[in-house]
Amino acid sequence: MIMMSVPRFWRKQIARYNLVGTHCKQCDEYFYPPRNVCPSCRRGGEIEDFKFSGKGEIVTYTVIHTAAEGFEGMTPYVLGIVQLEEGPRLTSQIVGDAKDMYIGMKVKPVFRRLGQSGERGMIYYGTKFVPA
């Protein structure tokens, strides 16, 4: 069971649904998840929203056999670090058979269920990746 408050998920919902992050116009760096302040330029930075295409590749990955509560039904599943074309890296589930995965594999985003707060709670939707 994902124990996340409804407002906490909702605040970053657009980022999870549509891969919306941020971009610093000052130093041209891209951020996902979105940052409100550029860590390099600090107060000199100029942050704007940026929608990523979602094209990227697997930097590394692991296969989960012993899942956390709420994810037992999905094992074995692949958890990977994906580097987006624009630069940022994010952790995401990679949908597909573990034996087909390799480092450097091109991926694209899909809209999936990320989890739910038990049978009565909210269902969390967002982006996962599949082989491109």
Add this chain to the structure above:
Amino acid sequence: MSVGIVSYGVYIPRYRIKIEEIARVWGDDAEILKAGLMVNEKSVPDVDEDTATIAVEAARSAVKRAGIDAQRVGAVYTGSESHPYAVKPTSTIVAEAVGATPVLTAADYEFACKAGTAAIQTCMGLVSSGMIDLGLAIGSDVAQGAPADALEYTAAAGGVAYIIGNRESELAAIIEDTYSFTTDTPDFWRREGMPYPEHGGRFTGEPGYFKHVTSAARGLMEKMGTKPDDYDYAVFHQPNGKFPSRAAAMLGFSKEQIRPGLVVTRLGNTYSGSCMMGIAATLDQAKPGDRIFATSFGSGAGSDAFSITVTDRIEEIRYSAPGVEEMLADPIYVDYATYARHKGKIRLA
């Protein structure tokens, strides 16, 4: 003023289960079932797919196909009999995920297998009246059939989205007219909180499917003064292969006319997506000027009939998003245990 289809998008999950595999578990004769249903296999959702994720994928595909600015979408209606929430719209999830929020109206529809075509009609009305610029009408389902029930052999997963508009230059197909036939007929239902639907067995045939489909189809042709020969293609709601084939024959449509849209043999019944999937598969190969006759059916019961003419614009948008054949290609076959797991039929603790 014309109204019609600006774009469309389809989504079918990658997994399939064969009729033989389901029959093996329940001790049924697969050959008799396949011959009777005219269905060989059905689609199965992934463990993290549901009506909302399928609706989003179909809607995104529709937006992409015609290169639509999603902010122009003024209404989102999602038809399904398997909305993930009992209360909390699927349509708001779709609207957010395609980038159509916040200036739009949205609601979920439920009318067994015809909720999606009811959404198309609503969007036609809103667009024609000038209330909205573009409307997004979706039929999406992860259909449920109780284990060992006849429905389990066909209840499939998939979704189709249509963007409805009225700017002549944008229309890939003109919807010339629509006609509905609706009565209170209890051929199929699911009570609040129940996991699987109940149905009237053979009662679903004559007083349900055939009466409504043929009445709506004949009604539209009488209203328009058309006949089956005037159409290049025809699509009828496909809960199995047999019903639409028989309805076509009853109305005077040929096997050739229904062939491109008859995808149920390799897909199963995608409920709210069923008739809309058949229209999409037909649009995938229709030429400018072709006419398509389509009639949906939803238990409970009602039918929506449509007369559609394809325009030159279809050629420009055809290959910008995956078609039905592309979505049906390269399936991953699963056994019954995996299917049961994907469908949440196995409870963990």
